[in-house]
Amino acid sequence: MDTSEQLLTIVAVLVGALTTYVTNYWTERQRIRRELLTRWDTKKLESYENYIDRVRAAVYLGVELYEHREGIRVSDDPEPSLRSQLSQATHLRGRAFERVMLLAGDEVVEAAHALNAASLEVDWQAMGKTAGTLDDWRARNRAVFTAINAFHEAARTDLGVSGSVTGETHPNRDLLLPADRSRSFQTGQSQ
Template sequence: MGLTGQLATLVGVALGAVLSMATTMIVEKARWRREQSVRWDERRLSAYAEYAHAVKELAHRYRRIAVAKGIAASGAAPLEPTEEVLAAVAEAEVQRSALAETVWLLGDVETNTAAVRLNHCLWHLEWLARELPTREQGGWDQAYEDFRQARQDFLKLARAGLGVRGTRIAESVPWPPPWRGDLSQATRR
């Protein structure tokens, strides 16, 4: 084997080593990106779920206070706004605020914007339940419907950001359900 043959073999071995190393680097980088994506998706899912639950819990408390004050129609057990109740609601708001910070750190622009809108709707419910003056017309029922829509929008965008396919509910389901009937008539009897 001449010098040319040895040189060709050496170049072939070196080229094979470089290609093998480059392929390994590309595969490892793709694996690392996949692992990072899964890691952040898990954290995003947890942040979105905890935040959505905290918001729903606060809205339910505000609704119960509004029922106790006669601002909202029945549908939830009344909750008298005692000092203890208001302190618990304030603590829940602090927790919601902390969870919102996590959402804003991990979320995409659309989901974060939906979270801000959801906060505004939630605070509107709080103001109405506390009987603070607002510029909005329509009262409790409209504010609660706006809240429900904002929460649905947040969940929809969170699902899209996480790559969850499909919709939350396959078809429109009426609220309140037909089996409830007209509760205003039932409470008058």
């Protein structure tokens, strides 16, 4: 074997080694990137799920307090206890909101802000800080659940989940609330 053949063999070995190194480096880097994305997607999903749970818990406590205060349905808990529970729930919702702010994309952050604003209006009317009729109360609750759906849509997009929770396939659904008792009594209808 002459010198040129030996050099060609050495260059081929070096090119092969370099190609193997670059391929392994790129593959490992892609694997790490996928693992990080999966890890962050898992954290995002957990924070989105926790936030929605906290929003709904506060809304349900707000409903219980409002119905108790308005005499629609008396609670087993006294009003100060309901207020305390709602206050604690709003505190936990705020903490969950902050976690969403740390992990979410722009659309999810905006949807969370809108949801926070809508849920605060429910809290304020439930506690008597904001005046309003039963129709106002229902409109505020509808706004919260519309904002929850908007948050779901933004979160699904952020996580890369296909499909939709609204639109033609999923028609609008209204709140499942009892009729206004004062109207029922005025028109002579029974509950």
